[in-house]
Amino acid sequence: MKSIRRSLLLLPAFLLVPGLASAEESCFRMKDKTTSARLMVDMPDGDGKLIAVEDGTIQDAEQGYYTSWESEITGTRKGSQAKVKAEITIENDKQVEQQVWKIEKGAIVTDRGRFEAVSCDEFDKEDQQGDGKSEEKSEDKSDKGSTFDNVPDHASDDITRGHCEDSEDVIFTCEVNDDDVVSICASKNRKQVSYHYGPVVAPELDYPDDKAGSAKRFMIHSIGYSGGYDTGLGFKTGPYTYVVHERMISRGANDPGKDMEGGVTLYKGMKVAKELTCRSLGDAGLGLNQLMDAVPEVPFFDEEGLVQ
Numbered sequence: 001m002k003s004i005r006r007s008l009l010l011l012p013a014f015l016l017v018p019g020l021a022s023a024e025e026s027c028f029r030m031k032d033k034t035t036s037a038r039l040m041v042d043m044p045d046g047d048g049k050l051i052a053v054e055d056g057t058i059q060d061a062e063q064g065y066y067t068s069w070e071s072e073i074t075g076t077r078k079g080s081q082a083k084v085k086a087e088i089t090i091e092n093d094k095q096v097e098q099q100v101w102k103i104e105k106g107a108i109v110t111d112r113g114r115f116e117a118v119s120c121d122e123f124d125k126e127d128q129q130g131d132g133k134s135e136e137k138s139e140d141k142s143d144k145g146s147t148f149d150n151v152p153d154h155a156s157d158d159i160t161r162g163h164c165e166d167s168e169d170v171i172f173t174c175e176v177n178d179d180d181v182v183s184i185c186a187s188k189n190r191k192q193v194s195y196h197y198g199p200v201v202a203p204e205l206d207y208p209d210d211k212a213g214s215a216k217r218f219m220i221h222s223i224g225y226s227g228g229y230d231t232g233l234g235f236k237t238g239p240y241t242y243v244v245h246e247r248m249i250s251r252g253a254n255d256p257g258k259d260m261e262g263g264v265t266l267y268k269g270m271k272v273a274k275e276l277t278c279r280s281l282g283d284a285g286l287g288l289n290q291l292m293d294a295v296p297e298v299p300f301f302d303e304e305g306l307v308q
Contacts, residue, residue, distance in 0.1 A: 027123055028108055028115035034058055038123055039108065039115045047078050054086070056112075058238075059209075066205065077103065093266075093274050160284050163196035163203055172233070172244060172285045174262055174278030180204075182264050182276070184233060184244060184285075190294035191215055195235065195242065197264070207235060207242075219298040220291055226250075228258070231288040232301050241267040241306060246281070246288045267306050 028039040037056030044050070052073040059066050067090060075084025082101040087094065102109040106117045162173030162183030171193075172184040183196045192211040195218075198204030208214050222231040227250030234243040246262045263277040301307060 025120060027118050027120040029118045029122075030056075030110075030113045030115040032113060035113065037112060037115070039110075040120065040123065041108065043077050043082070048076070050075050050077050050082060050084070052084070054112075066207075066209065075101075080104070160282055162282060162284070163200060163206075164284075168192075169286055169290070170282070170284040171290055172246060172262065172288055173282040174280065174285075175282075176264070176276040176278060180276075182244065182278070184288065184291075186215070186291065186294070187211075190291065193218055193291065193295065195244070207237065215291070215294045216296060218291075218295045219300055220288065220295040221297060221299050221301055222289065222292070223303065229289075230303075233288050233291060233295065234300055239268055240273070241300075243267070243301060243306070244288065265305070270306055270308070272305070 026041050026043075028041065030037045030039070035056060035058050037054060039052060039054045041050060041052040043052075050073075052071075052075075054071040054073060055069065057066070057068045069088055069090040071086045071088045073084050073086045075082050080103050082103060084099050084101060086097045086099055088097060097111070099111045108115045160173075161170050162181045162185075164170045164173065164183055164185035168185040168187060170183065171186050173181060175181050179199045180197065181200055184193065185196065186193045191213060193215040194211055195207045196203045196205070208217055218233055218235045220231065220233050222229055228248045230245065230247045232243045232245050234241055236242075243265045244262070245265065247260070249259045249261070260281045261278065262281050263275065265272060265276075266274040299307070
């Protein structure tokens, strides 16, 4: 995560509140079984405008879910409450939430939980240590002399295999923009299946954390039609459902060729939160239908999208 103090300073100038100096910055931390978050707030002792930044991570080992977020927050304090607007960036998706905070002595209670006051020096030290670790990792990779500058230790040296390791089969892989690659990888016996998204050098999401028996954590469904099929591989984590689609479209009776297309759809509840389309499917991919006998078959989508 980037420096939370730097984030506060980089908020647009029109958000900065006259009369609030950096000495009035207050830092808070919230931590529970799955969530760790930091909050830096610049607000008056009495009524008035406030600004804040927040960052954090959620790691749910039982659900195999990991994500991180950053928020820019503005609002107004009145007594022991504050009405704020939080602009949240999570998994490259931007969301806006209206929240009501409860301000207590030594703590702020938000929609996310209870943040207890801590020294801001702790945040500076954490950010400095994080920067140092990033530099160390970069140095380690350069020493190994990989033929690709952006291939991490966990990935194959063959960049066309996406995020999959040499010991795994590439079931599906494609580039969805300049940096991000989506990959479905599986063990030879198909008992382990995993989803990866992000730059190959540093994936933003690896699901699940524990690959043992992971094929059972996914669901698959295929719709066949004249001259083609639409197969979806999905998994649920928290309120989100990820669906990787692979479609084969025949060119017609006079053309033996076929067209392949694919992508990823992210649902929050039953609503589409984000859609990514493959530029082209990687030749290394064996196809999602390779998992039909390994992953539980559930009719979780139809021609219009996700179904109950």
